[in-house]
Amino acid sequence: xxxxxxxxxxxxxxxxxxxxxxxxxxxxxxxxxxxxxxxxxxxxxxxxxxxxxxxxxxxxxxxxxxxxxxxxxxxxxxxxxxxxxxxxxxxxxxxxxxxxxxxxxxxxxxxxxxxxxxxxxxxxxxxxxxxxxxxxxxxxxxxxxxxxxxxxxxxxxxxxxxxxxxxxxxxxxxxxxxxxxxxxxxxxxxxxxxxxxxxxxxxxxxxxxxxxxxxxxxxxxxxxxxxxxxxxxxxxxxxxxxxxxxxxxxxxxxxxxxxxxxxxxxxxxxxxxxxxxxxxxxxxxxxxxxxxxxxxxxxxxxxxxxxxxxxxxxxxxxxxxxxxxxxxxxxxxxxxxxxxxxxxxxxxxxxxxxxxxxxxxxxxxxxxxxxxxxxxxxxxxxxxxxxxxxxxxxxxxxxxxxxxxxxxxxxxxxxxxxxxxxxxxxxxxxxxxxxxxxxxxxxxxxxx
Amino acid sequence: xxxxxxxxxxxxxxxxxxxxxxxxxxxxxxxxxxxxxxxxxxxxxxxxxxxxxxxxxxxxxxxxxxxxxxxxxxxxxxxxxxxxxxxxxxxxxxxxxxxxxxxxxxxxxxxxxxxxxxxxxxxxxxxxxxxxxxxxxxxxxxxxxxxxxxxxxxxxxxxxxxxxxxxxxxxxxxxxxxxxxxxxxxxxxxxxxxxxxxxxxxxxxxxxxxxxxxxxxxxxxxxxxxxxxxxxxxxxxxxxxxxxxxxxxxxxxxxxxxxxxxxxxxxxxxxxxxxxxxxxxxxxxxxxxxxxxxxxxxxxxxxxxxxxxxxxxxxxxxxxxxxxxxxxxxxxxxxxxxxxxxxxxxxxxxxxxxxxxxxxxxxxxxxxxxxxxxxxxxxxxxxxxxxxxxxxxxxxxxxxxxxxxxxxxxxxxxxxxxxxxxxxxxxxxxxxxxxxxxxxxxxxxxxxxxxxxxxxxxxxxxxxxxxxxxxxxxxxxxxxxxxxxxxxxxx
Numbered sequence: 001x002x003x004x005x006x007x008x009x010x011x012x013x014x015x016x017x018x019x020x021x022x023x024x025x026x027x028x029x030x031x032x033x034x035x036x037x038x039x040x041x042x043x044x045x046x047x048x049x050x051x052x053x054x055x056x057x058x059x060x061x062x063x064x065x066x067x068x069x070x071x072x073x074x075x076x077x078x079x080x081x082x083x084x085x086x087x088x089x090x091x092x093x094x095x096x097x098x099x100x101x102x103x104x105x106x107x108x109x110x111x112x113x114x115x116x117x118x119x120x121x122x123x124x125x126x127x128x129x130x131x132x133x134x135x136x137x138x139x140x141x142x143x144x145x146x147x148x149x150x151x152x153x154x155x156x157x158x159x160x161x162x163x164x165x166x167x168x169x170x171x172x173x174x175x176x177x178x179x180x181x182x183x184x185x186x187x188x189x190x191x192x193x194x195x196x197x198x199x200x201x202x203x204x205x206x207x208x209x210x211x212x213x214x215x216x217x218x219x220x221x222x223x224x225x226x227x228x229x230x231x232x233x234x235x236x237x238x239x240x241x242x243x244x245x246x247x248x249x250x251x252x253x254x255x256x257x258x259x260x261x262x263x264x265x266x267x268x269x270x271x272x273x274x275x276x277x278x279x280x281x282x283x284x285x286x287x288x289x290x291x292x293x294x295x296x297x298x299x300x301x302x303x304x305x306x307x308x309x310x311x312x313x314x315x316x317x318x319x320x321x322x323x324x325x326x327x328x329x330x331x332x333x334x335x336x337x338x339x340x341x342x343x344x345x346x347x348x349x350x351x352x353x354x355x356x357x358x359x360x361x362x363x364x365x366x367x368x369x370x371x372x373x374x375x376x377x378x379x380x381x382x383x384x385x386x387x388x389x390x391x392x393x394x395x396x397x398x399x400x401x402x403x404x405x406x407x408x409x410x411x412x413x414x415x416x417x418x419x420x421x422x423x424x425x426x427x428x429x430x431x432x433x434x435x436x437x438x439x440x441x442x443x444x445x446x447x448x
Numbered sequence: 449x450x451x452x453x454x455x456x457x458x459x460x461x462x463x464x465x466x467x468x469x470x471x472x473x474x475x476x477x478x479x480x481x482x483x484x485x486x487x488x489x490x491x492x493x494x495x496x497x498x499x500x501x502x503x504x505x506x507x508x509x510x511x512x513x514x515x516x517x518x519x520x521x522x523x524x525x526x527x528x529x530x531x532x533x534x535x536x537x538x539x540x541x542x543x544x545x546x547x548x549x550x551x552x553x554x555x556x557x558x559x560x561x562x563x564x565x566x567x568x569x570x571x572x573x574x575x576x577x578x579x580x581x582x583x584x585x586x587x588x589x590x591x592x593x594x595x596x597x598x599x600x601x602x603x604x605x606x607x608x609x610x611x612x613x614x615x616x617x618x619x620x621x622x623x624x625x626x627x628x629x630x631x632x633x634x635x636x637x638x639x640x641x642x643x644x645x646x647x648x649x650x651x652x653x654x655x656x657x658x659x660x661x662x663x664x665x666x667x668x669x670x671x672x673x674x675x676x677x678x679x680x681x682x683x684x685x686x687x688x689x690x691x692x693x694x695x696x697x698x699x700x701x702x703x704x705x706x707x708x709x710x711x712x713x714x715x716x717x718x719x720x721x722x723x724x725x726x727x728x729x730x731x732x733x734x735x736x737x738x739x740x741x742x743x744x745x746x747x748x749x750x751x752x753x754x755x756x757x758x759x760x761x762x763x764x765x766x767x768x769x770x771x772x773x774x775x776x777x778x779x780x781x782x783x784x785x786x787x788x789x790x791x792x793x794x795x796x797x798x799x800x801x802x803x804x805x806x807x808x809x810x811x812x813x814x815x816x817x818x819x820x821x822x823x824x825x826x827x828x829x830x831x832x833x834x835x836x837x838x839x840x841x842x843x844x845x846x847x848x849x850x851x852x853x854x855x856x857x858x859x860x861x862x863x864x865x866x867x868x869x870x871x872x873x874x875x876x877x878x879x880x881x882x883x884x885x886x887x888x889x890x891x892x893x894x895x896x897x898x899x900x901x902x903x904x905x906x907x908x909x910x911x912x913x914x915x916x917x918x919x920x921x922x923x924x925x926x927x928x929x930x931x932x933x934x935x936x937x938x939x
Contacts (some may be wrong), residue, residue, distance in 0.1 A: 055550070078557065109736065251495055
């Protein structure tokens with residue numbers, strides 16, 4: 001039996017020591033009526049060789065990005081992952097450890113998470129960050145709950161240009177109180193959240209306003225203007241970031257007035273993995289620390305006054321506060337946060353700024369090119385980073401299917417998220433897309 | 449005994465920010481093959497950043513060396529015995545890491561067309577079926593990212609069920625043996641918590657449930673086996689009491705490693721259960737995630753599962769979003785797929801007999817450790833345990849040696865300490881879960897170490913209180929960390 005080392009002799013000796021005649025006897029506390037009589041109906045065991053063979057076959061039933069020319073983004077981004085990231089997260093001292101409850105033998109995880117927290121603060125312009133959340137969407141929902149705890153207000157305003165799945169998750173988390181969620185329209189011309197609409201909706205009862213930067217339609221929001229409106233009403237501004245490579249180019253949300261910055265960290269060294277595991281990053285201002293959810297690593301000293309790190313500020317957490325905790329979260333996404341820290345360290349400050357610029361340059365090449373194709377319009381006027389919306393004459397589903405035949409994956413079609421954007425689709429360009437890819441897409445689109 | 453732990457060369461390593469040289473470059477970045485844009489030509493200056501103050505600038509090799517050195521300060525399952533109770537730190541098969549990294553799994557975009565994702569959808573569909581079969585539940589969602597996320601999912605479904613029936617219920621019964629996440633998850637789903645106590649035998653009695661249960665109570669949330677490592681033998685009767693008054697049984701499935709192939713939660717009357725793939729199904733814990741917390745339900749709750757569901761029609765798999773009663777989404781996309789691949793592979797490698805054997809040997813290991821230690825450490829509930837047992841420091845406390853000291857001293861012997869001070873109902877708890885992947889020889893060494901520490905507590909208590917001595921750092925000042933929080937590098 002794989003992974004189970006017991007010999008018959010071991011079993012016998014151990015049963016003797018316990019004073020029980022058979023292995024079945026170990027389960028005497030389970031009433032007989034509850035014991036199953038049949039073997040579980042599962043496929044028979046496979047050897048390692050059979051397993052890798054069968055699973056490799058199964059994996060080939062999926063197209064890996066790279067087999068196609070792909071322009072998919074929309075919250076999951078295909079970026080280059082430097083080789084060293086996988087080598088380092090494969091150090092099994094990292095990946096076979098549990099949450100660092102015993103700091104003397106977990107300093108590796110602890111220091112790396114402390115560095116991750118620092119990196120997230122530097123990028124977001126915030127003062128304190130946690131050790132990570134499940135993903136960008138659930139981090140956004142937790143930020144909304146946190147804002148409501150801080151100011152004891154109930155109304156939540158979401159930009160309609162916030163990722164549709166993020167909005168859905170906020171709705172799920174606020175299930176018992178769903179009537180307090182309002183959505184603000186985006187401007188049909190710029191693709192930005194309409195400041196006038198925010199002004200109209202925000203009032204004294206508003207706990208928080210959530211916008212995304214760049215937003216789901218690719219438009220770069222004017223955070224500062226939004227922040228002024230939000231703060232006039234003593235509400236909290238939450239900025240969600242789905243494509244954090246943009247932080248190498250764009251001013252940090254903190255500098256522009258955000259109170260809580262959350263987002264999806266997948267783009268930092270984590271694979272696409274069909275949507276997970278990813279990591280939610282979460283950062284805020286020092287004054288809100290006690291209301292922040294999630295694990296936090298802090299610096300301290302050992303008994304010899306040597307610097308070290310521990311999990312701290314735990315009195316917010318479920319294992320101590322139980323139902324009064326700031327969140328029910330226990331496991332975070334430690335290894336994904338480690339991958340993010342390694343990625344950011346490996347490319348460094350200049351590298352991150354260069355990659356961001358590279359994404360911008362390539363996206364601009366495609367955006368300009370598409371604008372010149374008859375029958376295609378760039379849908380919105382606001383500046384964009386590496387993603388934008390195009391409007392086609394034909395139904396996007398038809399276009400997407402036709403392109404697929406040419407080996408190009410694009411979209412998603414926005415119809416399923418926004419009824420009014422029936423002929424629109426999202427296009428994303430990263431450093432992984434070559435000029436040739438983009439020329440193929442343009443040629444394909446001009447023929448449809 | 450001679451401890452496994454030895455002194456070895458580990459390196460001091462500063463924070464990465466302290467190694468930065470402003471203009472040093474790391475990984476090389478390609479030039480654009482599609483022309484270069486001056487950012488301020490397309491984005492207004494006021495939106496652009498000029499610098500990321502303090503951000504690292506180090507060479508590639510320094511990055512590698514930095515993180516390798518950090519890794520050497522960690523203890524993982526691959527380093528040594530890790531009997532962390534309630535966490536099921538079993539061996540993480542290496543082949544599963546390779547499988548999860550196959551490009552057809554790791555490089556698949558969540559929004560790519562379904563016809564290009566048939567393999568991933570099939571794997572998820574089959575894994576749902578496997579988990580349903582193992583637990584006896586009717587339907588399974590894989591969406592929750594962790595155990596506590598699964599608990600939230602389950603409690604939201606229960607809340608929605610009652611809301612739809614037009615009779616929202618406000619309370620949830622939770623035994624005092626429960627994981628802290630249980631009350632926190634219930635609260636997040638809008639419930640208030642009614643605690644009940646276990647009785648002398650360490651399990652919940654039907655009477656306790658009967659007197660707490662009413663028509664405003666939505667569910668009881670229990671763990672089976674419970675956190676004392678004991679089987680809740682009255683569960684069926686408890687389920688009948690709760691069902692009779694229209695409530696649900698939520699079972700925290702964190703301890704499923706004790707039940708596979710022996711009994712099914714579904715047969716006990718459980719209506720909702722969350723699985724911890726990172727415990728029972730061998731996926732690595734990653735130093736605190738990523739985990740995966742699928743949820744299984746009985747038919748009555750199936751309409752409320754998160755969307756999308758995976759459908760199979762003929763040989764084709766598709767994602768179904770048209771689910772009117774669904775609680776919605778708990779996270780973006782479909783769950784921690786990379787973790788599902790590992791769990792799926794584990795189940796395929798073991799097969800039905802292997803899973804049963806894993807449970808049997810996990811329970812054998814736990815009872816073996818319990819029997820051999822019980823004359824040296826106080827065992828508050830002396831009976832056959834399941835996959836783990838809970839001791840206390842009652843004997844050693846007489847010498848002013850406490851659970852924390854025993855845990856730290858174990859480190860000097862080369863073992864990861866058990867879970868300590870949990871469950872809360874056992875003062876000074878020491879919760880030991882060996883798992884099935886450990887040999888008798890390892891258990892014997894651990895037992896010898898525990899016995900030695902007990903002797904040391906008598907003979908050299910100061911030394912035990914001063915442990916660990918073999919680690920790079922001694923005991924850390926957690927009070928200082930909490931009083932003067934330093935939560936990021938400030939330069």
